[in-house]
Amino acid sequence: MKKRVGFPNALLFYKFSILWTTFFQELGAEIVISPKTNKIIKDLGVKFAPDEDCYSTKLYFGHTLYLKDKVDFLFIPRIGSDHEVNVGCPKFIALAEVLKSMFPDLPKIIMPFFSMAKKNHGRFKILRIIFSIGFRFTLNPFRILIAGKRAFDAQSKYDEELKFSEEELHKWENSKIFLQNLSIQEQRKTPLRIALVGHPYVINDDFSSVNIKNLLLSRGIDIITPDQMPKALIENQMEKLDYNMYFNYAREILGTTMHFIENNSIDGILQLIIFSCGPDSLIGEMSARYSSRKPGTPLLQLVLDELSSETGVLTRIEAFLDMIERKNEFRRNEENCHLHSLILDH
């Protein structure tokens, strides 16, 4: 019988899902992914997770508890950092051990530790992790190696497809191409372009983001998310700061916001902040301060937690969109007036 490996569908799974699932599939394990966040999972998480954890971590607890009786292994890696200098969130390191401590009856947890910044882990460590996990499922070392290689290839291919090149971004900013296939595009006279910034596990999780992504899409708005931004562009923005932004996953978010604030090339920025998330509390404040110093692109920050209601969020987004449209119309009128006066002068 195949061994079943469970993946809680939250937090870093949104970033590394292809890598993890491909690897275990190639090893011959049965993949069990928890369903998309729903009310049952949320209730489980809110009930059993520590009170002060951020909302996303609480959901992770819910996903894990949901999988509890359905799998033989749980895969919860402890990722300290995947960059030479910059680190991740401390909760990613401790999640597996905290879960083991709080719920002793969980199935066996596979928890490889990887930290590039503080422990200088590199390729050799990855190889060791691959083998230590692989021998639990198969005794054939070549199969393990091939599985690892295929997994990394698949992940890098996925990442490449997700990211846009700078040219494409430039074209999009000048409204020559559309990122999303919008069928209702015609409804709007002038298409709106909005950057939806936040952690990938918030934006892509329809439940915790109160369905904001689909809501914007259904209104014919073209959106871009931080994980689609070209990496060079973000690094470029980060060099302008007089300190090193050492939370690796926060870099993308702040970089995206700063890029659009500086270039003033899109209609608005919508930032999703998770309640009591550590890095978010800082980048939220930084974005707000940078935006107020260079006003031009409107910025709306929404703080989400388990009590956020769809109606409340909807009202605020509608107000935001109305504001953008009024602003655009005002600008268009002003340009027309300017043109008119030019013609009259001649």
Add this chain to the structure above:
Amino acid sequence: MPFTFPHFGSLTHVFEVVMREVGKNDLLLPKKPNRRTAELGARYSPEFICTPFKLTLGTYIEMLEEGADELGSGSCHSWCRFGYYWPVQKLILEDLGYDFKFICLDYLRPYILLRTLQKEIGNGCSLQRAIRAVRIGWIKNRLTDLVDDLLYKYRVIETEKGLSEKMAETAFKIIVETKRLRDIKKLRKQLPEFFKKNIDVQKRDNLIKVGICGELYVVYEAALNLDIHKKLNELGIVVKNTVSLRSYLDMGLKLNPFVKSPYKTAIKAAKPYIENKCGGETLENVGDIVLCKKHGRDGMVHLYPFTCMPEIITRSFIPQISQEYNLPVLSLVLDEHTGEAGFSTRIEAFADMLIRRK
């Protein structure tokens, strides 16, 4: 150019000493944070930032009003928000219209720390002088910790109320004013005698001992922890801080092969629960709670500021450890809204429970 830094309990004296040693005599010593400081800080801070941010921001605003224009701040590069304090505080203070310069000291990277001390604070003094300053800093930090421990012991058994606090003030003054290294080293024996000589004690057997662990700023800063040490002392409990800045600063302890560092022992003891460092003092705290009985303590108090990322992790392990070792552990979250009465009630209940257990 008056230089200032945040108030940090008894560590304020250590910072003062280091600054004076590199030749920065233009110091504006920080005031103790009070209600107004917390209100000022909370007004301008982000919504769910940890509480030390708010208090230090409040202190900076108060000190800027008094005329300081160089602000010293710590910085780090770890799994904690502490390294972002100064960038965000700088943005906030700039928007408030103050004119100032931030100097940040990265305490996890010794070379950068020494360079900053030498160039930006010491006005280009020699590297030896910076090294000597840090060395005297950690030696004096051992002494301030010693005075803290003595105070938390003598306050329980003193006959004249308030005398040991006065003595501690004098002791801190002596520590700051002693200049020669030989004299400083002598203080280690002189200070306990100084306390013994000056304070009349009423001997009591079977004193209850409690260790206090948690986030460094909360444990040290009496304004934020509502002086929990004094409250416990008044209930007849001897307390001791288990965390200290020395776990980062004390190179002498790290390099000495003959002395066992208590911080390393704690990290080792934490291994069965959590293996890897995850910012702050998580490993040390978990280890200290595990080793509680071995150190002869009757219980532990764990303090952390609201939304502190590393200490929430420690908090999650406490139920298991407490059950396995049969330990009383009180975990308290603190922020600027913590009410004095509710806080006291919980401490009193904890103290009663300890007395009944004994």
